[in-house]
Structures are given as C-alpha cells and as structure tokens.
Amino acid sequence: MSNAKENAALAALDFVEDGMMLGLGSGSTAEIFLEHLGERVAGGLRVQGVPTSARTAQVATENGIPLADANKIERIHLTIDGADEVNPEFCLIKGGGACLLREKIIAHASERMVVIADDRKMVDVLGAFPLPIEVDPFGMALTAEKIYQALIKSGCEAGQTVLRQKKDGSGPLVTDGGHYILDSRCRKIPKPADTADLLSRIPGVMEHGLFIDLADVIVIGETDHAKVMELSRE
Numbered sequence: 001m002s003n004a005k006e007n008a009a010l011a012a013l014d015f016v017e018d019g020m021m022l023g024l025g026s027g028s029t030a031e032i033f034l035e036h037l038g039e040r041v042a043g044g045l046r047v048q049g050v051p052t053s054a055r056t057a058q059v060a061t062e063n064g065i066p067l068a069d070a071n072k073i074e075r076i077h078l079t080i081d082g083a084d085e086v087n088p089e090f091c092l093i094k095g096g097g098a099c100l101l102r103e104k105i106i107a108h109a110s111e112r113m114v115v116i117a118d119d120r121k122m123v124d125v126l127g128a129f130p131l132p133i134e135v136d137p138f139g140m141a142l143t144a145e146k147i148y149q150a151l152i153k154s155g156c157e158a159g160q161t162v163l164r165q166k167k168d169g170s171g172p173l174v175t176d177g178g179h180y181i182l183d184s185r186c187r188k189i190p191k192p193a194d195t196a197d198l199l200s201r202i203p204g205v206m207e208h209g210l211f212i213d214l215a216d217v218i219v220i221g222e223t224d225h226a227k228v229m230e231l232s233r234e
C-alpha cells in the first residue's frame, strides 16, 4: 500500500515545471510527494509552494521547499493533493485529515489540480468514506440536522453524524481555521453535485469534503506503477 502512495507521488512530479507556484496538499500521500519535491528542489528546481495546512507547511519547510503567503500570490499553476475517495467522474471526497477548507480554497484557485491516491481510493459510487463537513461550533446541533436533511434530500443513504475528536481524546478536533468537523455516514452519494449544492447553502457549513469539477488529473498508485487519468473539460 505504501508503495502505491509512493508511486502516485513520484508520477505527480512529471507535472511540475520550473518556476511554478504550487498548491501543496495535505495528508500522508501529499507528504510523500513533498519529500520527493524537496529532492528536486535540492537539485536545482525552482518552485514555491502554498501549503494547505500547518502540518504541510512544516513538512515542506523540513524538505527545503520555499513557501509563499496565500495572501500575497496572484496565481497558482498547479495543486497536488491526496483524496479519500475518487469516482470515475473525478469527483472526490476529501477532508480525512481535516484540511478540506484550505484545500478547497487552494484547489479552486489553481489552474490545474493533480490528485494522488493509492488504488484503494477509487470507487464506483462515493460515500463509503464518511463525508467530512467543516462547521462553525455555534449552533452545531442545528447545523447537523440541516446537514442530515440535505443528505437525505439529495438521495444519500444518510446515517449517523459524528463530531470528530482529537486523537488524544482531549475534546473535539479544531481545524486550522478554528472550526469543527462532522463526519457524516452517507454510505452512498448517488448525486454528488446535488449533495454539494445543498450542503453549500447551509450557513453553519464552512465547507464540505465533496470536491466537484476541481480535479483535472487523477494519479492512482498501484504496487508497481501509477495510472494517470486526465479529464478534458472542453
């Protein structure tokens, strides 16, 4: 499995060109990519990166990748990020690492998004992975009820929603942006665009983990190679 992540991360380097401003994703696969990108930077590649999480900023710095301030840049040529699920239409579930809001801001601002994932992440229908939804702590129970209604209305087989906890059990996990994460069991999300649209209308929802029309390239790592799939939007 780790070979699969490694192969995906390595294949994504082919999309990086000298002089690029890169969006740097979060998660274990993205971190493997950062290690390899760091080697290229050490070898003379000139790029800058905009990190999507505090953790990614730290790993990028440790690997010698120059960082840019998201508030001071004019364009992002390419974002490389992981995913929790990918369907054949290049719709994604993201947010397993609780970075979905910043990941989506950066992906949306990017000219191109390359997703790197191991082969377990490819699914026919999204939804086995609980959908991460970043919410404002204020009125969270009211927001959770609206989320449930939106999931049912858009055809999901919605079940329990769980407030994500810190790994050390000391309380709810707080995102880099100061919000909470609700993980919603959907089982099946048959119409991701409809679900995304309804969730986006709920005021307490800061962002949801459905990434629609954002990924241009999916790189699926397998044990001995990587499969590259490109979407033409013309």
Ligand SMILES: O=C(CO)[C@H](O)[C@H](O)COP(=O)(O)O
Pocket (backbone or CB within 6 Å): 025, 026, 027, 028, 029, 030, 081, 082, 083, 084, 093, 094, 095, 096, 097, 098, 099, 100, 103
């Ligand atoms: O969305 C993410 C973080 O918010 C990650 O990209 C996603 O969870 C995949 O992580 P990994 O590469 O560790 O499987």
